Amino acid sequence: MDQVKIGICGLGTVGYGSYLVLAENKEEIARRAGCEVVVSHIGTRSVKPEQEVGDTRVSANVFAVADDPEVDIVLELIGGEDLAKDLVLRAVNNGKHVVTANKALIAVHGNEIFEAAARNNVCVAYEAAVAGGIPVIKAVREGMAANRIEWLAGIINGTGNFILTEMCDKGSEFADVLRQAQKLGYAEADPTFDVEGIDAAHKLTILASIAFGIPLQFEKAYTEGITQVTIEDIHYAKELGYRIKHLGIARNTDDGIELRVHPTLISEEKLIANVDGVMNAVMVQGNAVGPTMYYGAGAGALPTASAVVADVVDVVRVMDHPQSAVPTLAFQNDHISDTPVLGISEIESAYYLRIAAEDKAGVLSDITEILGDHSINIEAVIQKEPRDHDAQQVLSVIILTHEIKEAVMIDAIGKIEALEAVSGNVSRIRMDKLE
């Protein structure tokens, strides 16, 4: 095998980035892969004037690439779900290997796609779908292969981490930082996928699947965004020695799998608490290796292309013997587990609570009595004057609790909110020791 031919579908940021990396690092890649890797066909509606693709064949229809008998490996970099799914299935059914960076596609349609790949004896690789350039799929699927993985937790959305970092460092409000992120190109015009945690939940779904050997179950992931995180909460958390990060957490408990994306208080002592800006990091805890962490750029043209092209090299290596490839979901297809995913009300967590209460005798004791009645142990309490003084004498009561089942906490919060001296909703942010 002297040459492997690549078809790139989609010439956006990642598609053109992959083209550039394959061209720029051509020699290093050939030295590693043992053969030349060339782009022979690009599927894109239009090549932009600033894009330079030499005399590479270009088709307006991406399916022409998937149908091209010369192409060995199709890179699906068009994004979205429906067209991407049709394209990948077409390529797979044509006996072609596929590399994709599409987290939504894998999280939602992965089970079906991987089945088709197994039937056709081809590889579908997706390192770039999670945490951009960080080889975390490889670390979990292969590097941790000796372990029962106990839990993983990641900052897996750069936009959200940028926003929380700026709020923390500069004291700016969410809406202001979001506008800044949009200006810098870190956030989309419609930021829903990022700030509501959907993007992170796609990635977490994939990580949980390869960590625990369960099917992809995006629909069961609990997703809570960062739009409700206030400067006040970030400020109090900092004072108590914590940072608020938007984490994806997956944990293998005796009762089932926890699968949840939400703002989380973590101790500033933890390395991952210091992962700032648009950078990503994933902690993975195995029963043999203990805690590990993987850090790098979670997005961007070249970092994502780095993962796409690493997958290409992996595929090149095993394409003559696809049975030697790492199982797509880390575990052999006939050994996928049916351990259930827990609903969010069933998980156990410690909590940060912020309660707005009138400055009257007995309020704090009413609150702690409710917590006591629910067997919720308190780790710390601080009482604060509000940062912007209003007419009424309203205090902020901050409580850190020990671990308790979420359903119990929700019930207790309901009772606290019903107290006459308590105004508005209780802010509730989960805490994690990452241990």
Next chain:
Amino acid sequence: MDQVKIGICGLGTVGYGSYLVLAENKEEIARRAGCEVVVSHIGTRSVKPEQEVGDTRVSANVFAVADDPEVDIVLELIGGEDLAKDLVLRAVNNGKHVVTANKALIAVHGNEIFEAAARNNVCVAYEAAVAGGIPVIKAVREGMAANRIEWLAGIINGTGNFILTEMCDKGSEFADVLRQAQKLGYAEADPTFDVEGIDAAHKLTILASIAFGIPLQFEKAYTEGITQVTIEDIHYAKELGYRIKHLGIARNTDDGIELRVHPTLISEEKLIANVDGVMNAVMVQGNAVGPTMYYGAGAGALPTASAVVADVVDVVRVMDHPQSAVPTLAFQNDHISDTPVLGISEIESAYYLRIAAEDKAGVLSDITEILGDHSINIEAVIQKEPRDHDAQQVLSVIILTHEIKEAVMIDAIGKIEALEAVSGNVSRIRMDKLE
């Protein structure tokens, strides 16, 4: 293939740890590997009373394991160089795959061993040889395959990092912390390999080889230990916003490869500056992905076993088609580069200098004049009274410089030490921006 048979040579910390991981995580490993992985033969002079190996066959002679026709994969976990080399070559020549955790063996005899493995069409895997449980060999060799790797820098010796962390946090002297580390089992009775940087140089040699596609050249690694690092230096570094870490640094420059282990000042803002205690971390910078970092336990029975057994699973996957395996040194054997390794006097670095000088007019200007004459630019100067006051009025002058060739700096230091007002040697610690 229903079952793969493992022979463990050496039943020390890592050997028995690997036995335990293979037993304890048997089911997870089989689900990933697609077949049962069983230990069928152990080579050890004696099984300790607290070690439980069931009815596994035990030979006092490790060569009996390498010669056992039933054994598919030999784990070389006896350590040391000579016997280990004979053992590995025997196994390889018997057509067996080998997994080793032996950094000295690979760094010093790797080229010869890998040649023998290629001739015999078997795999020799060595993830556990670098940074214990962190899958950093995999990350560099496979995860970064799309990149031209520009540099890497790692805290790759837990003992040294523990000592520097304790010195920094508690202000204890080197000798005291070393004794404590020995008591805790973090340091050997003879700590030379760890504190003089030899262990780190072994690991760095391996990392550089797979990063840049050069042969293993341990003899060319520059090695400087941490025995000369003083509390004073750690204190001043901290005051200036830096931490002193014992780093292994490998850099691909236009002039050649830098390969060096030494104490290094790094900004406290860098994530790796916050890697404390016995933990390890390796930063790797690729031209596409940018900076990445890999963190975890660098030693210990189970973390190291985690890497050994992950290698076993990798080997199981490709043993029917070893040509599908990742090239041992990341690059194809016929594409290893002859880029030279630079001598330490040829490298460029920024420096921290601590100069003991009499408190007289003109001393500082004499020093800065010498630096100016050598075209050494100054980034910062602080002048300090000594922490323990002595009779003479001796000041500490701390200077941070910009980058300059080491040979030039050595020359300048010689001239500074010759100044009448300067007493003793100049403390010189390299700095790195890790950029």
